[in-house]
Amino acid sequence: MIDDAGPAAHQGAGRPPTYTSWLRERSDAELDALLAARPDLLTPVPADIAALAARAASRPSVVRVLDQLHLFELQVLEGVVALGDERSGRSPHGVAPSALATAMAAPTDRFAAALDRLRATALVWEEEGRLRPVTALRDILPRPAGLGPPLRVLLSGRPLSQLDRLAADLGLPTGYGEGDPADRLSAALCSPDRVDALLDDAGPDARSVLDRLVWGPPDGTVSQARPDADIASAASPVERLLARGLLYVTGEHTVTLPREIALRLRGGRLFREAAPHPPELDGPQRSPLTVTRAAAGQAFTVIRYVEELVEHWAEDPPSVLRSGGLGVRDLRRSARLLDTDDTTAAVVIEAAHTAGLIAATSEVDGEWLPTGHYDVWRVTEPARRWALLASAWLGSTRVASLAGSTDARGRSRNVLGEGLDRRPAPEVRRDVLGVLAEAPEGTAPTRDSIAARLAWRRPRRQGRGFDELLDSTLAEAALLGLTGRDALAPHTRALLDETADGQTVAEAADSATVRALAAELPEPVDHILIQGDLTAIAPGPLVPSLARELALAADVESTGGATVYRFGESSIRRALDAGHGAADLIGLLERHSKTPLPQALRYLIADVARRHGRLRVGTASSYLRCDEPALLDELLGDRRADDLVLVRLAPTVVASRTTRPVLLDRLTELGYHPVPEAADGTMQLSRPDARRAEEHAPDGGLDSPPVPGPRLRAAAVRALRAGDEAATAARTPVAAPPNGPSRPSTAATLTALNRAAAQGQRVWIGYLDPEGRASSHIVEPQRVDGGFLTAYDATRDAVRRFTVHRITGVASLERDGA
Incomplete structure (x- = not known):
């Protein structure tokens, strides 16, 4: 129920509470907690409490928060939906917390904590001390706790003849003389004594039929169901139950057990077994020191893998496939370069791409090259380099372990290409690592125990896709050094804490993650x-x-x-x-070597340097110049160089018909080691050009909006309060001039605003923005000039300018105590 009534309605005495009025009564701290738990409510910031209530009770928002509940919280919520259903016809609506606790049969502290979470997320609200669910839950959870619809729902809409026949068989008045027959029958069948008597009368074989439906699902299939069966003519067990109102026909071959009857058969319990506690995590024991060292060693290996791979791609970049991504041959070539398998290479490549270290120069005929961000990353301390890779992986939707598999159409999924995105991946990764963090120290949980804990933590997100993400997360976490010997590393615990609020490690000057890992990594050395x-x-x-x-x-x-x-x-x-x-x-080499430089290495360097650059290549189409005519004689006599078409122009100069780049490459292959020459005759020696790709914005990460920070939430609460005050404050409209239109004239508006500015009063204004959207504001006018109103807007907590001709109304606000 959403309360969107105007100010007058809010002041009416005796008006029953609504979901909106309940939200309006929440404290600022409680509203802040609501916005933290449900960040989608802030996109955009609602205009007032009524708008917040409408959004919080909408189906998409409710489904989103339902996916965040663990199993016991979901069970308690289903209990509220089952026992607090207003369609049952009972008054007052809702369920008392004590009655719900009795039906849950769970520890008091766990029940209270779950109920507090449901209130904090506004899935459950209170009316006169009774719990009520938001209306959208009725459709989202149509069979709460495995229970069928209430009796009142199953009886409504049935022909009067059927209701009268059932009432007569139960010894109740028929017709409408004593009220609605459906209400009368529902009240009678809710009586425990009457239900027990009807069950005994139906016989033990009929009771066995109900036993198969009592714990859900409440719907059963029969070959033929007669909705008009009465006690006298009922033959089969199902017909005897139908005749006594213990079972109802809801389809051609379907019968349904009413909610009240099932609860009676369950002895008042909602669940066969409540699950207040998560399953235990078990697995082999590991030494904490061994775990830390194994994870740190793998983290160091990943840093080296990324640097070696990106440096190689800078010199020999692989091409971008027409369909996008990296070719299988290039992947295998990269795996051989790193001396590892294809899966590890895929994880390393995707991690580097997610961290913004590599990018494609173009989607068509492009190449995969390092970005400018890689140059900064390369000179950063090793621990921070790993932290940047790990935090990028943690928030990425890319699942590299799926590379090489086929999609539904039989097409292969390529690294860096389409098909590897999984929107729930960031949340699943946090859940999996969070479960590992909950394991006792020294325990490496097994895959099955992790899956069981996750099934309790995220009961609505189970299935084949979830299992796929679980396996990929465990594998990739081990490859990237987040875990060691199947247990969570200390630096990963710090990483989870630091990135919990959506920040990255790069934003933290003093990072606990970097400190924890740096203590385990070897210090960089400056000697060989x-x-x-x-x-x-x-x-x-x-x-x-x-x-x-x-x-x-x-x-x-x-x-x-x-x-x-x-x-x-x-x-x-x-x-x-x-x-x-x-x-x-x-x-x-002498400066950085701790051992004497071997004579063989000195000779090698001297010999290569002596032969290096004796030949110089210029542009003629191209020419060769050498200060040693004998070397040119040797080259001209070399049959391997016949394809260069060399012509001697002078004792120290030879021309060629090939271009300079071709001549350079060919002479290098023949072992002559030429160098290019500039126009002034000097040698052109330089490092290879550092080719870089433009940095691209990372793909969308989390499927849900990020958690807003405390300052943003506090500002949103202030805006909600101010907007609600603007919408509900009692106000006295400015009178229109005699014989004029109903809307105040511009002159009357200016007069009212000038008076308020002179007296320092707050006023309410209605306003139309340039897009034609209407809004309400409480303002403190400062001045009116040039067709504009300059005022402090309490709704936005800022000084704003309003165009006077867009103001649709002005009203003075009643002062407190007036």
Whole structure:
């Protein structure tokens, strides 16, 4: 019931309470709690309490909050719906809390907590101490607690002949002489003594029929049901029940057990077993230290995976498929690069994309490249890098574990493509990790015990899709380092707390998540150990500057607790191409190596540097220039270079018909190691261009609106109170001029506003915005000039300007005590 009456109606004495009036009586703290529990009520902010009540009682909003209730809260709510149904015809409406507690047969503290949650979410309201559900629940929960409709509902609408026949068989007056026959029959059949007598009279075989319906579902199927059966002619057990009003025909082959009869057969209990407590979590025991180290080690591995993958994509970016996403070949190539399986590579790629580290340059013929955000992420401390990846995954709708599976049409789901979005994924992830957080310390809950706890926590969100998300969450959480040996890591507990209000770890200057993980990660080192076999060992994560320089001069050979790099001709040449000289490279290695630089490595660097850049490629179509004519003689005599069509122009210059890029690449393949030359004859040495994609806004995350912050909720409560005051305040309209229109003239409006500004009075105004929407405001006029009213608007808690010709009415407000 929504109360949208005007101000006069609100002042009427003896008016029965309504859902709106109950909300109006809530304190500011209670309204704040309501808006925190149901953030959809703030989108947009309702104009007043009546608008808030209408939205809170609407079916979409009620369904949304129902999905947040755990099993026992849902059972208590079903009890309110079943026992407080106003269609039963009983007066007063609703159910007393004590009667509901008796029917629930649950611990007092758990029952009180569940009832407080239902009141706080405004699913249940009170009228004279009795609990009543919002009207929308009648349609959303048509069979509360497995019970059928009330007797009054089943009796209404039936022919008078059937009602009179049933009344006669029960020894009751017929016709309308003593009131409505349906009300009379309903009251009689609600009597426990009469029900017991009718059950005994129907016989034990009829009682067995009811036993199959008593705990639900209340509907049964019969081959043939006669709604006109009477006690004298009833033959079968079902007909005997129909004749005594203990069962009713609701379809051609369907009979239904009334709610009151079922409750009597249940002994007054609503549920066979109430579920006030969640199922226990059981599983193998794990050492907390082992869990922490395992999760931290995996977190470090994920950081390295992302950096290695994105750096490789910066040099050799994969293409975007026409249908969007990443091709299977590119996925497998990435998995080989990371030395892992396709599923792990898919999770890493999706995590990097969700965190904004990679993006497509174009949806058509584009490439997957790092974004500018990656450059910032790369120089951030490792613990914060992981926290950014994990928080992005936690709020993402993408489920990477589904990559490679097929959809309903038989099409394969690609990484970074369509088909991997699951809107409930963020909520399921929080629920799963929340359950892991509830496990006793040292316990790694089994998958079945987690599923049982989630079935209690989210009873309305079960099914095949939910099981799929549960499995993917457990797998991805382990891959990303949120869990270790199937138990929740301490840094993940901190992450859940910090991101509970919708904030990201990046917004927290002093992050508990970063502190917890940083204590377990190895400190970055600025030194390496170079060995005689032309390898270098990094005994831990390298500082970013050294890691970038070493990645130019050496290739990664193996990873793990320590990373092994190998020096070779191609890697040394790569460093020289980037602008390093031989002396610079040797000096870099000597500064950062804890072991002496092997002579073999010095010789390798010197030999590659000696041959590097002796040939220089320019544009003629292209030309070769070399200070050593003998080297050009060798090249001209090399049959492998016949395709370059080389022509000698001078002892130190050779021209070619191929373009400069082709000539550079071909001579590099032949082992001559040329470098490009500028127009002034200098060598052009530079690092490869850092190609970056534009950052794109992340896809929508949570299916439900984010929880508003305390300041926003406080402002919304103030606006609701002010809007409600504007809608319900008693006011005296400004009189229209004699023989004028019913609406006050502009002159009368200006006079009233100027008087209020001079006397410092508050007034009510009706206003039409430019879109034609009408609204009410309580304002304190400051001045009126140029066709505008400048006033403090109590409804919006701000100073505003109103166009005078859009003001539809002005009224003075009654002062307190006037």
